[in-house]
Amino acid sequence: xxxxxxxxxxxxxxxxxxxxxxxxxxxxxxxxxxxxxxxxxxxxxxxxxxxxxxxxxxxxxxxxxxxxxxxxxxxxxxxxxxxxxxxxxxxxxxxxxxxxxxxxxxxxxxxxxxxxxxxxxxxxxxxxxxxxxxxxxxxxxxxxxxxxxxxxxxxxxxxxxxxxxxxxxxxxxxxxxxxxxxxxxxxxxxxxxxxxxxxxxxxxxxxxxxxxxxxxxxxx
Amino acid sequence: xxxxxxxxxxxxxxxxxxxxxxxxxxxxxxxxxxxxxxxxxxxxxxxxxxxxxxxxxxxxxxxxxxxxxxxxxxxxxxxxxxxxxxxxxxxxxxxxxxxxxxxxxxxxxxxxxxxxxxxxxxxxxxxxxxxxxxxxxxxxxxxxxxxxxxxxxxxxxxxxxxxxxxxxxxxxxxxxxxxxxxxxxxxxxxxxxxxxxxxxxxxxxxxxxxxxxxxxxxxxxxxxxxxxxxxxxxxxxxxxxxxxxxxxxxxxxxxxxxxxxxxxxxxxxxxxxxxxxxxxxxxxxxxxxxxxxxxxxxxxxxxxxxxxxxxxxxxxxxxxxxxxxxxxxxxxxxxxxxxxxxxxxxxxxxxxxxxxxxxxxxxxxxxxxxxxxxxxxxxxxxxxxxxxxxxxxxxxxxxxxxxxxxxxxxxxxxxxxxxxxxxxxxxxxxxxxxxxxxxxxxxxxxxxxxxxxxxxxxxxxxxxxxxxxxxxxxxxxxxxxxxxxxxxxxxxxxxxxxxxxxxxxxxxxxxxxxxxxxxxxxxxxxxx
Numbered sequence: 001x002x003x004x005x006x007x008x009x010x011x012x013x014x015x016x017x018x019x020x021x022x023x024x025x026x027x028x029x030x031x032x033x034x035x036x037x038x039x040x041x042x043x044x045x046x047x048x049x050x051x052x053x054x055x056x057x058x059x060x061x062x063x064x065x066x067x068x069x070x071x072x073x074x075x076x077x078x079x080x081x082x083x084x085x086x087x088x089x090x091x092x093x094x095x096x097x098x099x100x101x102x103x104x105x106x107x108x109x110x111x112x113x114x115x116x117x118x119x120x121x122x123x124x125x126x127x128x129x130x131x132x133x134x135x136x137x138x139x140x141x142x143x144x145x146x147x148x149x150x151x152x153x154x155x156x157x158x159x160x161x162x163x164x165x166x167x168x169x170x171x172x173x174x175x176x177x178x179x180x181x182x183x184x185x186x187x188x189x190x191x192x193x194x195x196x197x198x199x200x201x202x203x204x205x206x207x208x209x210x211x212x213x214x215x216x217x218x219x220x
Numbered sequence: 221x222x223x224x225x226x227x228x229x230x231x232x233x234x235x236x237x238x239x240x241x242x243x244x245x246x247x248x249x250x251x252x253x254x255x256x257x258x259x260x261x262x263x264x265x266x267x268x269x270x271x272x273x274x275x276x277x278x279x280x281x282x283x284x285x286x287x288x289x290x291x292x293x294x295x296x297x298x299x300x301x302x303x304x305x306x307x308x309x310x311x312x313x314x315x316x317x318x319x320x321x322x323x324x325x326x327x328x329x330x331x332x333x334x335x336x337x338x339x340x341x342x343x344x345x346x347x348x349x350x351x352x353x354x355x356x357x358x359x360x361x362x363x364x365x366x367x368x369x370x371x372x373x374x375x376x377x378x379x380x381x382x383x384x385x386x387x388x389x390x391x392x393x394x395x396x397x398x399x400x401x402x403x404x405x406x407x408x409x410x411x412x413x414x415x416x417x418x419x420x421x422x423x424x425x426x427x428x429x430x431x432x433x434x435x436x437x438x439x440x441x442x443x444x445x446x447x448x449x450x451x452x453x454x455x456x457x458x459x460x461x462x463x464x465x466x467x468x469x470x471x472x473x474x475x476x477x478x479x480x481x482x483x484x485x486x487x488x489x490x491x492x493x494x495x496x497x498x499x500x501x502x503x504x505x506x507x508x509x510x511x512x513x514x515x516x517x518x519x520x521x522x523x524x525x526x527x528x529x530x531x532x533x534x535x536x537x538x539x540x541x542x543x544x545x546x547x548x549x550x551x552x553x554x555x556x557x558x559x560x561x562x563x564x565x566x567x568x569x570x571x572x573x574x575x576x577x578x579x580x581x582x583x584x585x586x587x588x589x590x591x592x593x594x595x596x597x598x599x600x601x602x603x604x605x606x607x608x609x610x611x612x613x614x615x616x617x618x619x620x621x622x623x624x625x626x627x628x629x630x631x632x633x634x635x636x637x638x639x640x641x642x643x644x645x646x647x648x649x650x651x652x653x654x655x656x657x658x659x660x661x662x663x664x665x666x667x668x669x670x671x672x673x674x675x676x677x678x679x680x681x682x683x684x685x686x687x688x689x690x691x692x693x694x695x696x697x698x699x700x701x702x703x704x705x706x707x708x709x710x711x712x713x714x715x716x717x718x719x720x721x722x723x724x725x726x727x728x729x730x731x732x733x734x735x736x737x738x739x740x741x742x743x744x745x746x747x748x
Contacts, residue, residue, distance in 0.1 A: 025632060122439060
C-alpha cells in the first residue's frame with residue numbers, strides 16, 4: 001500500500017544554530033547545526049588534521065558554573081537528550097576537543113531552566129501557608145504526573161567532569177569504553193564566521209560522510 | 221449560601237483539515253463525527269439551559285482552527301451531505317431492525333431521532349453553528365474562550381514573536397467570529413512556561429488554565445493550592461485543574477464513561493453489517509470504517525468485542541442521571557471540605573476535552589445536561605461559575621509564578637518532544653525565523669507580495685499545530701501527520717524563497733490559498 005508522507009524536508013539549513021528545549025524536570029533536548037563556513041574556519045585556524053582528529057562533545061553549564069558533558073556527538077548537525085535534573089539553569093555548548101586537549105566552543109545554546117519537582121520553599125507573608133500545611137493539604141494525596149527517574153533511558157546522560165575542574169562532584173555514569181574527558185580551558189575562537197556565512201569545503205563533506213557512517217553520530 | 225464553585229470547562233479542538241482537492245477525504249470525518257456527536261448535542265443542551273434561564277453554566281474553548289472549519293462553506297456543504305446519508309442509513313436501520321430484538325430497534329430509532337434533530341438544528345442555522353454558540357455566550361449561559369491560533373505548543377516555540385503571533389492571531393480570529401476580543405484562553409495542551417503570561421497580557425487576555433501541578437509547584441507556595449486562581453506577576457490569572465473531579469470522568473478504570481451500561485465505542489455497524497449493505501455509507505475507497513451507529517454496550521470489564529451485549533438506551537440514559545447526581549454530591553463534599561479548610565469558597569475547575577462528551581463517551585452530553593440542571597435546582601451549596609463571573613465576584617488574588625507544565629502524559633513536554641517527533645522542531649524554528657525576516661523586510665509589499673506573506677504565515681501556523689507531534693507520539697494517523705507537517709513547511713519554504721528572490725508563482729500561491737484557507741483576516745506584520 002502506498003503511503004504518502006509528503007515532501008522531503010532539507011537535512012540542514014546551513015545556519016549556525018543550537019537550541020535547547022526543556023522536556024520535563026530532568027531532561028533537556030538540544031539540537032544544533034553548523035553553517036557551511038564554520039568547519040573551514042576551524043581548519044584554517046587549527047589545521048585540518050587537528051580538526052579531523054578532534055572529537056565533538058556537548059558541554060552543559062548550570063548557573064553555578066558547574067559543567068557536565070555528554071559522550072561523543074555528531075559535529076555538523078545533531079541532537080541529544082541530556083539529563084540535567086530539576087531546577088537547573090542550563091546552557092549548552094557544542095565543543096570540539098582537539099587532540100592536544102584544547103576544547104573549542106563552536107556553538108552556544110539559549111539558556112533554559114528545568115522546573116521544580118517539589119513545592120517552593122518560599123511562602124508569602126500575606127498569603128502564609130507553612131510547608132507542613134501545604135504538603136498535608138495539597139500534596140500528600142496528590143499523584144504528580146511526573147516523578148524523578150521516570151524518564152526513559154536516552155543516549156545522552158551526564159558523566160563526571162574530571163576532578164580539579166568546577167563541578168567535578170557531579171555523579172553520573174560514564175559510558176563504558178569511552179575515555180574520560182578533559183576540558184582544561186574553554187576557548188571561544190574570535191575569528192570563526194558568524195551565522196549565514198557560506199563556503200563549503202572538502203573537510204565539511206568528510207565530516208558529514210563520517211557522521212553518516214556512524215549512524216548520524218560521530219564515532220571513532 | 222454558596223460553599224464553593226464548580227467550573228466545568230470543555231476544550232473543543234480539531235486541527236484544520238480541509239481538502240478541496242479531493243471529493244472525499246477520510247480525515248474530514250473527524251470534524252463531521254465531532255459535529256454530530258459532540259458540538260450539536262452540546263448546542264442543544266445549551267439551548268435548553270438558555271430557555272431555563274441558566275447562566276454561567278459552562279466555559280468552552282472553541283479553537284481558531286475549529287471555528288474556521290465550522291465557518292467554512294465547503295466543509296459545511298460536505299457535512300450536510302454526510303448527515304443526510306447518516307439519516308438515510310438510520311432510516312434503513314429502523315426498518316431492518318423492526319420486529320427483532322427490542323433494544324436494537326430502540327437504538328436504531330434513537331439514532332434516527334438524533335440525526336433528524338441534528339439536521340433540523342443544522343438547517344435552522346444554515347450550517348453556521350458558531351452563530352448559535354455566540355448566542356449562548358451573549359445570553360451568559362456559556363463563556364467562550366480562545367486558544368493558540370493553530371494549537372501550537374507554546375513552550376516549544378523558538379522566539380517570543382512566534383508565541384505572540386499564535387496568541388494574537390487567535391484573538392483576532394475570535395473577534396471575527398464572536399464580535400469582541402476574548403477574555404480568556406485555553407493554552408494549547410495547557411502548555412505554560414514562566415513568562416508566557418506577559419504575552420497573554422499584551423494580547424489583552426485576563427486568564428488561562430493550567431494543570432494542577434502548574435500551580436502547586438508555583439513560586440511562592442500558593443496558599444489556596446489549586447482551589448483559587450493565582451495572579452501571575454503580570455496580573456493575568458491562572459486557574460488550575462482539579463485532579464479529583466478530572467479522575468471521575470477521565471479515568472478508564474474509575475471514571476463514569478466505563479460504566480457497563482454505556483455504549484461501546486469500538487463496535488460499529490461499519491464493521492458488523494453485510495458489506496453490500498454498508499458500502500454506500502463508506503468512503504469511496506470502500507474500506508470498512510466506523511459509521512457512528514453502534515448497537516452494543518460496554519457490558520463488562522475485559523469483555524471481548526464479540527461478546528458485547530446489546531445497548532439499551534433507557535438504561536444508559538438512567539445511568540447518566542445517577543452519575544450526574546454522584547458527581548454533584550462529590551463536588552458538594554469537596555466544596556464543604558475545602559471551604560472549612562481554607563475559609564474561602566473554593567473553585568473546583570473541571571476541564572475536559574469537549575470531544576470526550578458525545579464522541580468517546582456517547583452519553584456525556586446528557587450527563588452534563590443533568591449535572592448543569594441539577595446544580596441550581598436540587599441544592600444550594602455549590603454553583604457553577606465561569607471565569608469571567610468568578611473574577612467579577614473576587615478581585616483579590618495571591619501573586620504566584622506558575623511552574624512550567626502541561627496536561628499531557630507525565631505533565632510536561634514529552635508527548636510533543638520525543639524520538640518520534642523531535643525532528644519537527646528544527647524545521648519549525650527555521651520557518652519561524654524566516655517568517656520574521658520576511659515581516660521585517662517587506663514594509664510596503666505589493667498586492668501579490670502581501671498575499672504571499674500572509675499565506676506564508678498561514679503555512680507556518682498550520683505546521684506548528686501540536687496535533688501532528690501528538691499523532692506521531694500516539695501512532696494513530698502517522699502518515700497523515702507527517703504529510704501535513706512536511707507539506708506546510710515545504711509550502712512555507714517555497715513562498716519564502718519566492719518572496720526573497722522576487723518571483724512569486726501565482727499559480728502555486730493560489731493553490732496554497734485554496735487549500736489552506738483559514739484566517740482570511742491574517743496580517744503577516746504580527747511577526748514583526
